[in-house]
Amino acid sequence: MGSILVNGCIPLQGKVRIQGSKNAALPILAACLLVEGDVWLENCPKIADVYRMIRILRSLGCMAVWEGRGLHINTNRMNCGELPAEAVTGMRSSLFLLGALIGRNREVFMEYPGGCVIGKRPIDIHLDALSRMGVVFEEKDGMLHARTSQPEGCEYLLPFPSVGATENMILAAVMARGVTIVRGAAREPEVVSLCEFLNACGADIEGVGTDELRIEGGLPLSGIVFRIPPDRIVAGTYLFATMITAGSVLLEQAPVKHMEEVIRVAESMGAECQETREGLFVQGPGRPVCPERISTQVYPGFPTDLQSMLLVCCCVAEGESRIWETIFENRFRIVEPLQQMGANLWMEGTQTVCVKGVERLAGQTVEARELRGGAALVLAGLTAYGDTRITGTEFIDRGYENICRDLRELGARITSV
Ligand code: UD1
Numbered sequence: 001m002g003s004i005l006v007n008g009c010i011p012l013q014g015k016v017r018i019q020g021s022k023n024a025a026l027p028i029l030a031a032c033l034l035v036e037g038d039v040w041l042e043n044c045p046k047i048a049d050v051y052r053m054i055r056i057l058r059s060l061g062c063m064a065v066w067e068g069r070g071l072h073i074n075t076n077r078m079n080c081g082e083l084p085a086e087a088v089t090g091m092r093s094s095l096f097l098l099g100a101l102i103g104r105n106r107e108v109f110m111e112y113p114g115g116c117v118i119g120k121r122p123i124d125i126h127l128d129a130l131s132r133m134g135v136v137f138e139e140k141d142g143m144l145h146a147r148t149s150q151p152e153g154c155e156y157l158l159p160f161p162s163v164g165a166t167e168n169m170i171l172a173a174v175m176a177r178g179v180t181i182v183r184g185a186a187r188e189p190e191v192v193s194l195c196e197f198l199n200a201c202g203a204d205i206e207g208v209g210t211d212e213l214r215i216e217g218g219l220p221l222s223g224i225v226f227r228i229p230p231d232r233i234v235a236g237t238y239l240f241a242t243m244i245t246a247g248s249v250l251l252e253q254a255p256v257k258h259m260e261e262v263i264r265v266a267e268s269m270g271a272e273c274q275e276t277r278e279g280l281f282v283q284g285p286g287r288p289v290c291p292e293r294i295s296t297q298v299y300p301g302f303p304t305d306l307q308s309m310l311l312v313c314c315c316v317a318e319g320e321s322r323i324w325e326t327i328f329e330n331r332f333r334i335v336e337p338l339q340q341m342g343a344n345l346w347m348e349g350t351q352t353v354c355v356k357g358v359e360r361l362a363g364q365t366v367e368a369r370e371l372r373g374g375a376a377l378v379l380a381g382l383t384a385y386g387d388t389r390i391t392g393t394e395f396i397d398r399g400y401e402n403i404c405r406d407l408r409e410l411g412a413r414i415t416s417v
Pocket of ligand 1 (some may be wrong): 121
């Protein structure tokens with residue numbers, strides 16, 4: 001099990017380049033299965049979840065080769081090989097293969113997808129939406145078997161704007177017969193990226209960025225060069241890291257227009273944020289001030305993926321906060337390790353945490369139990385007196401190219417051991 005060692009209390013200074021977005025790259029990698037010819041994905045993040053998706057594509061007979069920061073993919077020679085169980089169960093994004101393989105192959109046989117243990121994370125909306133498109137599901141020996149003679153366009157209202165279910169519908173709909181209308185669609189920037197990628201390949205998706213998508217199915221898709229946008233969650237992680245260390249940092253290429261609510265919250269806590277030609281410049285306050293009450297929301301609200309980093313920031317801020325998690329029910333697994341480090345926070349029911357800021361946290365050995373919570377514990381280490389050891393860093397590697405390198409470049413004393 002890997003660990004990260006941090007010696008805290010150093011203000012971060014300098015600039016850091018923001019990597020490509022994990023949540024944009026993964027569905028686009030699945031979408032490559034629908035494209036004829038060569039695709040070049042520039043700025044593709046080199047993270048464990050992308051490596052997993054590449055392993056899955058290769059096991060299906062596809063070509064996927066790194067060329068510098070870019071990834072060259074050709075899926076023309078795909079066979080109907082078995083999906084590697086380890087790669088599918090280890091990551092929720094393998095769920096995108098369902099929509100993509102239904103689109104390409106009309107049949108999928110796969111394990112139930114895994115991912116971070118941040119809640120029950122059912123897949124009922126994915127299954128219901130695809131069933132409406134004529135896909136029949138069966139469970140055999142704990143595996144999911146999906147098949148159809150051809151996906152059919154339909155009108156579907158999502159009961160909740162699920163990011164993954166919206167993306168799965170889009171993937172199946174571009175290969176379907178006729179038109180698909182998705183109402184109540186997720187509007188996250190990563191859904192927009194998937195639509196922009198598919199449209200650039202030749203698809204016809206209207207309403208991109210709104211909650212109603214109209215997808216004309218059956219158009220041929222051909223290879224392109226596409227740039228994966230910068231990761232708004234990684235940018236937000238480093239924004240909060242700057243805040244809690246009273247640092248001043250330029251987040252190069254930060255996708256400022258997709259971070260409006262995060263920037264608003266940071267400013268309300270005392271940060272100064274300025275958009276520049278290169279990205280976002282952040283100046284942390286001497287000591288942040290707790291926002292009174294924050295709840296996570298679907299885009300454009302405050303993202304659930306940054307809730308843990310905000311929580312760490314509140315732990316060392318002045319005043320009291322209540323943070324209400326509305327998207328995933330198990331995203332407070334870092335409460336206990338933060339308490340070990342001397343933070344004053346407690347649960348109110350199962351979905352709200354109350355925090356009373358303390359001056360400083362104290363270094364401890366703590367365990368990362370999921371991706372975003374793990375990154376938040378690194379932030380806790382940056383603000384703590386003494387040494388903090390974070391174990392279980394495999395979780396962090398799923399979404400951050402090299403969090404130690406990035407923070408070291410900003411002056412932090414941090415190593416991976
Ligand atoms: C995606 C992101 C994740 C982010 C989340 C919310 C990727 C790879 N992951 O996850 O980082 O935190 O969006 O912005 O892009 N739900 C159901 N039934 C379903 C599907 C979802 O009840 O069939 C529920 C979930 O349990 C959860 C909520 O809907 O409570 C949101 O899930 P969803 O938007 O689907 O998140 P993901 O696509 O899994």
